[in-house]
Amino acid sequence: MPQISYDQLQRTLRDRAAGGAFFFHGDEDFFREEAVSRVVSAYLDEATRDFNFDQLRGSDVDGEALASVIATPPMMAEHRVVVLRDAQGLGQKAREVVEATAKSPEPGLVLVVSASIPSGSKAKFYDELKKAAVSVEFNPLAADDAPGWLMEEARQAHGLELDADAARAIVSAMGVELGMLTSELKKLAAYAVDRKRITLDDVKAVGGSIPRQDRWAWFDLVSERRFREALEALPVLLEQGENGVGLVIGMGGQLLKVGIVCAGGQSALERELKPFQRWMARRIVPVARKWTLPEVDAALGELLRTDRLLKSASMSDRQAMEELLLRLWAIRPQREGRAA
Template sequence: MTPTELKRAIQARKIPELLFLYGEEGFYLDKAVQTIREALVAADTRDFNFSLYHGKTLQAEAVLDTARTLPVLASHRLVLIKDAQEIPAAQLEAFIPYLKDPVAETCLTFVGDKIDGRKKFFQEFKKHGALVEFKKLYENQIPAFVQEQARERQRSFTEDALALFCRRVGSNLQEVHGELGKLFDYLGAKTLVDTADVAAIVSDTRVDSIFDLTNVLGRRDAAEGLRLLGRLLDEGVAPLLILNMMVRHFRQLWKTRELVEQGVPHRDLARRVGVNPYFIDGLVRQCKSFGPRQYPVFFDIFLAADLALKSSGAHPSAVLENLVLTIAAHRDAAAGRE
């Protein structure tokens, strides 16, 4: 069963008696659990018909006793087990007989990070219940998520505001949802979000600075590059995080450069690079600042910096300053760059 199919089943009041929800996308997973609870158990009978257990400490016999107890003054009972990946093997095995003959009035729901399809428990669960995986969204799916959340609150974004918001918040949906809440509270009665609103509320100078840093390196402006690097370090951003962000950005630039040279249509670039469409114009502009043969050299430089940062004798700021100066000074002779 997919998350979409589960959503339809909940809306149709046809929730399976056995559910195992798992995956990396905690936001949608938590939302599904909340929706199931609200659909199955009324607030005024929740004390009698909702039971919560945790995988590491549960005793299967006690959980099953609850699951086999008919609901009180209601049509259904919900038995929820969180952190199901921590259930001891012997306790997990004890659920197998129940899987083959579940109580119709009880929804036994497991929630975990992952499953192990080799185990007999999951093989039986697949036969009698529904396994629902919540996969982490790709970066290029975040704008659609933001727009969906905005529509639910009767709000909308200008194109530039959406691009800035997505660049600053990243891809963690819990954080995205939280930042949207702050932004919408700030808007008051205003319904259209513009860049000034995003700039006022959503702050992530790390991402902006990395983007700016790459720009100035492409212009061979070492002095401005060192200034931007210094600002990141002064703000307390860990040196390894700065390096990782640079590596990620240059990887996107390299991939963009190769796709452009292959003649891939502009409309397909974002999907092929794996970024949201609002970033692709900036990546196309930046990728042309470096010759094709420079990218492999840069990744050798990144590797050397990574090793230096992880050694005991290297000074982090000196390592990163040398990295910035080296990239800014590098020339692609084969491409005729100066």
């Protein structure tokens, strides 16, 4: 069967189909484990959970033991759930058992297989599972998606509104490891007590290691044409470990969004943004008023020029980025009354 999205999986679980096999794979452990929990919650009867729930790890179980667990029928319930984590550690015989079960599961069985497929693996085992089971891939969250994901997690898990600046600061400090982000969010929720909103000041008060210069706030400076401030903040960004190529890529993404608004308005941008980035529209639309489409095109040309310089010339990242900002500053607004 075709691979489905996580949203489609949630709809499948709400419909509570007749059981069968699920295969969750990809390198994002947090999302995979969340999906496992959702399947378990959907199919297990709490009153008979102890009789109908088994959890195994691929490196700890052989084919005979696995076959015995899978063959055990539900007891006093409609379904029996078997969760097999780290399936990449299974031996050949155990893999054969899993494949056969996925293709023809016993009535009432819900088999959940979770694996991080080794890079470059050509094992047919994974391809067969993708064909036979309800399959969902969970890749690590992109850095640009992480603030939006954190804001949504605050709403869903804690009933809180997390300000965009606070979310971006947390991700800038901690990266995109979702377990760490959710742990930080729990601390902030406890600190907020009865309030319904978490701000950047709350993040600082809880003791988070906030960077002196948030990379996304710096991209905002560029898109707002506040080039003097961007120049002053550039050394801080580079000292924090950012590099020229990464900054050019980030600036390019920001300016492309501005260009979409210039060309087609807010609705065009909202259609293009990924789900966890849609909150950005509220910020990009006002900024786009400072640009025309030809100016955005000229700016993107300067980014391309700098990207080539960074990859081929002996110029340092700081020199190349300072020159880029000055060249962007020289793209003068064409509409009367706008300030650079």
